[in-house]
Amino acid sequence: xNISRTALLPLLLLMSVISTAQVDNPFxxxxxxxxxxxxxxxxxxxTFDYDSIQRIGSVLINIRSRKIVRLLKxxxxxxxxxxxxxxxxxxxxxxxxxxxxxWSPYNFVYNNPIRFTDPDGRAPWDDYxxxxxxxxxxxxxxxxxxxxxxxxxxxxxxxxxxxxxxxxATSDLQANSKVITVSLPGGQSExxxxxxxxxxxxxxxxxxxxxxxxxxxxxxxxxxxxxxAYTNSDKNNGPNFSFADDSKIAxxxxxxxxxxxxxxxxxxxxxxxxxxxxASVQMRGDGVKAAAAGVxxxxxDSKNVDAFVPHQGPMGTYVTPKDNIATTxxxxxxxxxxxxxxxxxxxxx
Numbered sequence: 251x252n253i254s255r256t257a258l259l260p261l262l263l264l265m266s267v268i269s270t271a272q273v274d275n276p277f278x279x280x281x282x283x284x285x286x287x288x289x290x291x292x293x294x295x296x297t298f299d300y301d302s303i304q305r306i307g308s309v310l311i312n313i314r315s316r317k318i319v320r321l322l323k324x325x326x327x328x329x330x331x332x333x334x335x336x337x338x339x340x341x342x343x344x345x346x347x348x349x350x351x352x353w354s355p356y357n358f359v360y361n362n363p364i365r366f367t368d369p370d371g372r373a374p375w376d377d378y379x380x381x382x383x384x385x386x387x388x389x390x391x392x393x394x395x396x397x398x399x400x401x402x403x404x405x406x407x408x409x410x411x412x413x414x415x416x417x418x419a420t421s422d423l424q425a426n427s428k429v430i431t432v433s434l435p436g437g438q439s440e441x442x443x444x445x446x447x448x449x450x451x452x453x454x455x456x457x458x459x460x461x462x463x464x465x466x467x468x469x470x471x472x473x474x475x476x477x478x479a480y481t482n483s484d485k486n487n488g489p490n491f492s493f494a495d496d497s498k499i500a501x502x503x504x505x506x507x508x509x510x511x512x513x514x515x516x517x518x519x520x521x522x523x524x525x526x527x528x529a530s531v532q533m534r535g536d537g538v539k540a541a542a543a544g545v546x547x548x549x550x551d552s553k554n555v556d557a558f559v560p561h562q563g564p565m566g567t568y569v570t571p572k573d574n575i576a577t578t579x580x581x582x583x584x585x586x587x588x589x590x591x592x593x594x595x596x597x598x599x
Contacts, residue, residue, distance in 0.1 A: 375415070377599060378404055378427060381472040383508045385597035389423045390415035396590060398475045399427035428475035432589050435478075441584040443479060444513075448550060448578075451484065452517050461518045463492035467499060468511035468548075468592045477589040479513070489518045491535075494543070511546040511592035512539070519551035529556040529571035537569045546595040548588050555581055555588065559595045 302314045310320040376393055378386045380401045387404065403426050404414075411419035434443045453460035465482040480499050487493060494512045501507030519527050529536075532549065540547040540558035544567065547558040557572040576586035 376420075376424070377594075378414075378423065379430070379470075379593065379597050380404070383470050383472070383510055383593065383597055385594070385599040387414050389420040390417065391420050391424065396430040396593060397424070397427040398430055398472055399423065403427075430470075430475045430477060430590075430593070432587065433474075433476040433478050439584050440587055440589060441582045444550060444588065445582045447481060447513075448515050448517065448552075451487070451515055453489070455520065458489045458518055458521060461489035461521075463487045463490065463514050463516070465492045465494045465512065465514040467494060467496040467502075467509060468513060468545075468589055469499070469501070470508045470510050470593060470596075471501070471506070472508060473506070477510075477593060479589065490516075494539075509545055510596035511548060511588075512543060513548040513550065513588055513592075516549050516551040519553075527551055527554060527556075529558065529573040532556065533558070533569070533571055537571060540569050541567045546592050548592065550578060550581065550588075553578055555586070557591070557595065 302312050303319060304311055304313050309318055311317070312319050375388045376391045376395045376397050377388050378397050378399050380386055381398060382401075384401075386399070386401065387408065404423070407419055407422045407426065408414050411422065413419060414423060432440050434440060438446075447464045447466055451462035451464040453462075462484055464484055465487070466479045467482060469478050469480060470476075471478065480496060482493075482495050484492070486495075492514045494514070496502060496509065499507065502509055516527075525531065529549075536547055536549055536556075536558050540560050544560055546560070549556045549558075554574045555576045555578060557575050559570045559572060560567050561570065575591065580586040581588065
């Protein structure tokens with residue numbers, strides 16, 4: 251077996267790291283074998299399927315004897331030992347989960363690690379928004395709230411504490427801010443509100459003319475620290491077009507309220523092939539609407555929620571389509587919030 255020195259050196263370095271693996275067996279009391287901890291020397295849970303034989307690229311290595319046992323083609327699939335590349339290394343609960351026992355270990359991906367991913371692996375904390383709805387930064391709390399604060403106060407606390415994540419800075423920030431809450435007409439939950447919006451324009455499952463898109467305007471009240479939605483008139487809407495006429499929302503006129511997004515329903519998606527649900531397919535319609543309004547636009551069909559997020563670039567406004575940011579059942583069951591997500595997108599987090 252011939253391996254060049256150039257190829258062997260990085261391989262040996264990887265072997266030396268992996269060989270520091272520790273054995274941890276939290277299941278010993280029930281007669282099961284423990285997981286193999288690697289790379290982080292047990293700080294995080296990084297699981298491999300096999301004790302001694304590991305795959306690194308196209309090479310199978312015995313990490314105990316430090317010998318290469320087989321060379322594979324780069325395209326080969328070796329059934330006995332899984333490919334433990336970095337792409338699948340965190341195929342396990344959040345490594346920070348033990349720090350937050352009161353939360354689900356998968357709450358960082360809305361309890362669905364197959365659909366969603368952890369964007370940066372960091373612990374959750376409170377996010378701060380200015381009274382103009384713009385994201386300012388985060389503290390070191392473990393509560394994952396959205397808060398509103400004056401920009402001057404945030405900058406002052408950050409400067410005084412040399413940052414915003416220390417215990418002192420966190421305490422000061424929280425004392426000078428308000429937790430943002432969701433407040434909808436009649437005290438209903440966000441899930442119930444959007445279920446009602448969808449039902450109002452739903453059809454008979456056959457005739458497209460029995461359907462009607464329903465629209466709502468998403469709003470931040472900076473003084474009350476609340477997020478709410480205003481249902482718009484559907485007088486001029488049709489089965490696959492709508493108008494978000496929010497001219498009658500008084501607070502938007504006098505500046506006491508901030509529009510952070512729009513949302514409308516796509517009930518007729520059930521009458522077309524599923525491929526049409528993809529956000530990129532809707533760019534000519536909903537993407538153009540988001541660009542014109544200058545705020546995030548959310549669309550809701552019977553299966554998924556999509557988003558269209560406008561940005562300002564050197565060449566003007568462009569829109570990023572975000573496909574399937576949540577399932578509609580999760581929205582209806584209050585496991586996902588369009589209002590809070592709208593604030594994140596609008597605020598530039």
